[in-house]
Amino acid sequence: MSDHPIHFEDHIIGYIRVEPFKKITDALDKEFINHQLEAFFKIALTSLLFILSGAWFVGRYLKKRFSALEKQANELTAGNYTIRSAIHKRDEIGRLATHLDTLAITLERNQRSRQQWIADISHELRTPLAILKGETEALIDGIRPLKRQAIHSLASEIERLNNLVEDLYQLSLSDVGALNYKKEPIELVGLLEDILDTFSTRMAEHDLQLTVDLDPCRDIDISGDSARLTQLFINLLENAIRYTNQGGAIKVSGNCKNEQLQLIIEDSAPTVATEKLPHLFERLYRSESSRNRNTGGAGLGLAICKEIVNAHQGKIEAKHSGLGGIAIQVRFPIID
Structure with a gap:
């Protein structure tokens, strides 16, 4: 046994006594230690068996679920978009199954x-x-x-x-993003008025009354491709003439607000049902149920218009017109 002093600021404030380890010599102590080691070994072995068994069951369960996801993914790869997952748990695997189902629904819709x-x-x-x-x-x-x-x-x-x-x-x-746009500052009202002049004869032939109110947005420029914008307005005016009854009216107006230039081309009857308005810009979509070629084109004109407007960072939408027909609203950002 030995004492070790504890110093603090050159003063002894205490001692630590260290007693040397005594060998276990008592038979009872040895037996106790052996029992402890044996119990520890049994506990460790039992715990290991439980862990391995649990891991096997969990692994088998997860493998079954992942196998189902793998089968669904293989079916999707093979082109079978009608398959749906049977996993409806609210865990990570369940969410993955839900995403696969969403993908399948999207692919099926795109295929149709x-x-x-x-x-x-x-x-x-x-x-x-x-x-x-x-x-x-x-x-x-x-x-x-x-x-x-x-x-x-x-x-x-x-x-x-x-x-x-x-x-x-x-x-x-x-x-494929291959349409070329040569953008430059364009006074849009002037461009539209030039196009309207070329349609005067067509409108007179159909006995259509044209009203123009573009003064609020005159001398305002946007960044655009004049050729594509010309195509846009020609398609919109052609569509208005085609779907307006003889003796009707077409109104072209504009305004500026919230740093945007808005142009509106609206016509008189007939119109379409409200639920059909958002679909007018879909490809090959026609509001009438029959495919009457005498009343319209192939249903691609407004789809092209939407692509042109999107390429100019604008927005296009269809609403009911106060004249009794449809109003096509086009908005473009104004440049300084």
């Missing part, structure tokens, strides 16, 4: 849209081609005499087919 898109395009291409074929066969067989009216009919169908192919080409370029 693509199939409908192909069917609609086939219909639009087949119709003018069938007319062209019938007309030319009638001319060849002598059933229809070769007159100016017959040639005009053929030219009309060729023009319709050419416009459809051009619209599809424009949309395909937009999808």
Whole structure:
């Protein structure tokens, strides 16, 4: 046994006594230590067995759930978008299953849209081609005499087919980001007024009354591509003329607020149901249930308009018009 002094500021304030370890010599003490070691070993072994057993069951359970997710993912990869997960737990795996279901629903919807898109395009291409074929066969067989009216009919169908192919080409370029925009400061009202001048004869032929009120946003510039914006306004005006009853009215107005220039092209009756308004900018969408080619085009004009407006960081939407028809509102950010 030895004592070790504790110093503080050159003074001894206490002692630490250290007793040397005594070897375990007592038989009872040795037996106690052996029992403790043996119990510890048994506890450790039992705990290890429980842990391994629990891990095996948990692993098997997780493997079953992940196998179900793997099967669903493989089905999606193979093109089966109707499969849904049977996992409805509110844990991480359950949330992953929910995301897979959402992906499957989106892919299924896109597949149906693509199939409908192909069917609609086939219909639009087949119709003018069938007319062209019938007309030319009638001319060849002598059933229809070769007159100016017959040639005009053929030219009309060729023009319709050419416009459809051009619209599809424009949309395909937009999808891959290949549409070129050469933007520069543009006084939009002046551009629109020039386009309106070219439509005066068309509107007179349809007995449509045109009202223009663009003074509130005159001499205001936006950053835009004049060629694409011209295409935008031509499509909107064509759409207004096409879907306005003879003797109706078309109004073009504008205003500026919240650092945005807003142009509105509205027409008189007929109109469409409120629930159909958001769909007017979808490709190949027509508000009427029948596919009457005499009342409209292929349903691509407004879809192209939306792509052009989006490329100019603008917004376009359709609302009911006070004239009884539809009002197309287009907004563009103003530049300083």
